[in-house]
Amino acid sequence: MGECDDTQQPQERSFVGVHMKCCNVYTRAYLNVQRDAFVGWCPRCAGQMRIRVVEEGGTDARFFEAS
Numbered sequence: 001m002g003e004c005d006d007t008q009q010p011q012e013r014s015f016v017g018v019h020m021k022c023c024n025v026y027t028r029a030y031l032n033v034q035r036d037a038f039v040g041w042c043p044r045c046a047g048q049m050r051i052r053v054v055e056e057g058g059t060d061a062r063f064f065e066a067s
């Protein structure tokens with residue numbers, strides 16, 4: 001539950017902030033194992049969101065909105 005989670009895999013902690021429109025809350029979406037998408041869950045309704053990672057030349061945005 002804290003910010004000191006060392007159980008993660010020893011790779012860079014890539015994540016983005018996401019605004020969950022469904023419940024109007026902010027959460028984080030983490031890069032999945034395949035490293036092709038950020039995946040996160042709404043902390044209130046547990047709805048899953050997924051953001052595809054665009055490879056080279058893609059967006060470098062660090063913040064997204066999920067509906």
Ligand SMILES: [Zn+2]
Nearest residue numbers: 022023042045
């Ligand atoms: Zn929600």
